[in-house]
Amino acid sequence: MARAAGVSAQTVSRVLNGTGQVSEKTRATVLAVIEAQGYRPNAVGRSLRASRTPMVGVLVADIGNPFYARLHRAIERRLAGSGFSLMLMNCDDDALVERRQLELLRSYRPTGLVVVPSVGSSLSDGDLQAFGHVVSVSRVLEGVHVPAVVTNEREAVGSAVEELVAYGHSEIAMILGPREASTTRAREEGFLAAVARHPRCRGLVRHTDGTRAGAEVAAGEVLDAEVTGVVGFNALVTEGIVSAVLTSGLRCPEDVSVIGFTDAGWMTLHRPAISVIDQPVEEMGALAGQLLLDMASGKSVEPGPRVVPGVLVRRGSVAAPGRGGK
Amino acid sequence: MARAAGVSAQTVSRVLNGTGQVSEKTRATVLAVIEAQGYRPNAVGRSLRASRTPMVGVLVADIGNPFYARLHRAIERRLAGSGFSLMLMNCDDDALVERRQLELLRSYRPTGLVVVPSVGSSLSDGDLQAFGHVVSVSRVLEGVHVPAVVTNEREAVGSAVEELVAYGHSEIAMILGPREASTTRAREEGFLAAVARHPRCRGLVRHTDGTRAGAEVAAGEVLDAEVTGVVGFNALVTEGIVSAVLTSGLRCPEDVSVIGFTDAGWMTLHRPAISVIDQPVEEMGALAGQLLLDMASGKSVEPGPRVVPGVLVRRGSVAAPGRGGK
DNA sequence: CTGAAAGCGCTTACAG
DNA sequence: CTGAAAGCGCTTACAG
Secondary structure (H helix, E strand, O other), X not given: OHHHHOOOHHHHHHHHHOOOOOOHHHHHHHHHHHHHHOOOOOHHHHHHHHOOEEEEEEEEOOOOOHHHHHHHHHHHHHHOOOOOEEEEEEOOOOHHHHHHHHHHHHOXXXXXXXXXXXXXXXXXXXXXXXXXXXXEEOOOOOOOOOEEEEEOHHHHHHHHXXXXXXXXXXXXXXXXOOOOOHHHHHHHHHHHHHHHOOOOOEEEEEEOOOOHHHHHHHHXXXXXXXXXXXXXXXXXXXXXXXXXXXXXXXXXXXXXXXXXXXXOOHHHHOOOOOEEEEOOHHHHHHHHHHHHHHHHOOOOOOOEEEEEOOEEEOOOOOOOOOOOOO | OHHHHOOOHHHHXXXXXXXXXXXXXXXXXXXXXXXXXXXXXXXXXXXXXXXXXXXXXXXXXXXXXXXXXXXXXXXXXXXXXXXXXXXXXXXXXXXXXXXXXXXXXXXXXXXXXXXXXXXXXXXXXXXXXXXXXXXXXXXXOOOOOOEEEEEOHHHHHHHHHHHHHHOOOOEEEEEEOOOOOHHHHHHHHHHXXXXXXXXXXXXXXXXXXXXXXXXXXXXXXXXXXXXXXXXXOOHHHHHHHHHHHHHHOOOOOOOOEEEXXXXXXXXXXXXXXXEEEEOOHHXXXXXXXXXXXXXXXXXXXXXXXXXXXXXXXXXXXXXXXXXXXX
């Protein structure tokens, strides 16, 4: 390349990076040759020299979950034009796979990492410091000091409980995810705290593996227990709840009210449309991307959570409890 | 690292790669120091030397579409343990973004590329040869000679038509995606060919932008035209069709039968459950990964399509046409 | 069995 | 304004 233009490699480098002084004539020649040859600078050489790759790893628990797909897209959008590329990795919510994926990522010397820790993740500050800049999203790692982007889980779930109570429900349940997930604990606490605010109200809680099938079983049991309102842990669990309502022969919302967590396309398609606590995924991804850009540009960024509000979207799946009530 | 173990860099290299001869004693020392330091070889240095990065780019049209998320996961699974990492990129079905993403990817000198071309993609053989090994999936690029993994679109859509005809439908429609997509053309041909096999059958076809909103409008028009059976182009379009059926006040399957294309979780949740032509996404991803591994290992791989069968999954959304029929 | 030398493509001082 | 030199971390011959 440099030879074809009749100049040295570092002159090409100067033209490409806009550093140092280059005569207008030389610059034009170099740019012409670049164009003619379809030359593209080798990012590997550049990274070796810089000892950092302009790449941000994104490790999520389950790429099949639309929430994470939307999150990836939002981060990508925020980082567009910054020169960073994204390397998306999936760990199937397996702590061992997570560790293996991070090892692989680390070998590329990335500039940063956005991580949604797996359930039962054993990641420590020590593991993460090799990544330079780390932001965690949605789930929080115990004892790890990195900036985190999270939803106001407790308040958001609380607003779902208040909605059910306002409609007159007193026997309500929440179908949760795995005990080990920080989101499960936060949403459970929010649920129980909100229920406790209403003396006549009784709250039932079930933990599941977070799959549709698991949630369906748990929801079936809860419905047998004469509950009239059910809150879902996430979109998949909400699928399981709706499925259980259908197979139990109960009607929604006449017999059972349902509120989901995290919006999904099918929720507006279902009859009744499913009311839901929606998480601002785009905002969360953009914020995570911004935090990473700040850190990468040397700004000091405090560790700890950035809380983003979940919002109750009212549709048709909540009504006054009528089950056995007439 | 090498210094800490009291050996030269290339001895460490030999231990790490299992090449050449290393005494058992030296090997043990080196491994101990690697372990103690948490040393991880720098993939960048290795790639620079090899002039190829052990990385496979995966460029999809829309990461928010669960089909592509499942595809990515299947490719990842097939490539697990091969030493290749995946770099997932999204182009939002925009040919310009696609080109930009590929430029970025190219700067990393990846070993291969799996691409689902964007609608209206202008990619040529010339653009793609910089990637060494390329496999296209789902959509096919006109005039580009690479191995491709595709569904038997025509036959699969044909089987949906046959199903409707077998139930007695004669006025049927298909809501398609964008004209420029190869999948649209193939599915349209399959639809029209199957309809043509039945003289009493009339087939109506509508092109859309492939979004739920666009499909909803088109499906609404088609339902006004007294069609009794509708076939969807993909999962999102099928959402639009189901939504249009709901808002039109018609009942499925009593008034209108619906068959989707590409399975999605909500389809079993909807009442009636939606019958669908399912694509074997896992198989497609595994095959794409396999083709790439074959090419990377120097096997000669013929360009051209590998056809994988779509399968009709019968659920509850098809019945005999009753609309105005009694 | 092990090390010194060279080079992958780039950028950062340093000379001129 | 431009180039020769050095070095990022690795691996591939080549000596010993």
